[in-house]
Amino acid sequence: MTDPGDLRFANRTGRPPGRWITLAGRVLPGIRRVQQQIEPFAAFWEERNRDELARSGPLCVALGDSMAQGIGATTPEGGWVGRLLPVLPGWRVVNLAQYGARVDDVVGTQLPAARRLRPDLVLCLIGSNDLMNPRHQDGVGDRYVSLLDALPRGTVIGNQPGTFAAALQVNGLIDDAARTRGLVPAELRDPRTRHWRGKLSSDRFHPNDAGYAAIAEVFTEALRRIRLAG
Structure with a gap:
């Protein structure tokens, strides 16, 4: 059992949504519906994290962004992290996304919080918000090197399904870390997660239930390769 007071963590960056998203959400109901999930989904995981830390058992910590929180799915547990709960029986799963x-944010905020909890397993999927916005692509390779160097050995990390230059650069770094640092790739270059027809939510950015199910399948296969998934 871990003292819930050790967490000292909020499932929010404190960063407001981008100006375009804010404006579009005022006029486009599909975007507005997804944006309205932000606060309740974060609150769900914060409460669940406290409950998990009050139990005993091996500890898995998930790192990431809104996709780990399940934004765009029907429920918070419909995201890729929530869908892994049944395949990790007996594990406590704390979601720091x-x-x-x-x-x-993962390097500076989430990983330090994870280290305080001393997890037995770390899952990570991050990069969409760096790669999909041209303003944040510059220097993403250096930032990813810092992330990969900081992740503990045995971390299961999702790579990027995109085929543009910045995504390919990130994937090359992940491939190298898998060979040299013992990280375990969740292979999102798989056709199930590379092709998104029918798998996007109403904001046309976040996955829907079908999209998250595909991501969770890939992570489950990675966990089975290291004999952790049930």
Whole structure:
């Protein structure tokens, strides 16, 4: 059992949504519906994290952004982290993901919180908010090197399904870390997670239930390769 007071963590970056998202959400109901999930989904995981830390058992910590929180799914547990709960029986799963998180947020905020909890397993999927916004692509390779160097050996890390230059650069770094540092890739270059027809939510950015199910399948296969998934 871990003292819930050790967490000292909020599932929010404190960073407001981008100006375009804010304006679009006022006029486009699909975007507005997804944006309205931000606060309740974060609150769900904060409460669940406290409950998990009050139990005993091996500890898994998830790092990431809004996709780990399940934004765009029907429920918070419909995201890729929530869908892994049934395949990790007996594990406590603490989700430190934050809406809008970028690589620097994982390195500077989420990983320090994870280290305080001394997890037995770390899962990580991050990079969409760096890669999909041209303003944040510059220097993403250096930021990702810092992330990969900081992740503990055995971390299961999702790579990027995109085929543009910045995504390919990140994937090369992940491939190298898998060879040299013992990280375990969750292979999102798989056709199930590379093709998104019918798998996006109403904001056309976050996955829907079908999209998250595909991501969770890939992570489950990675966990089975290291004989952790049930």
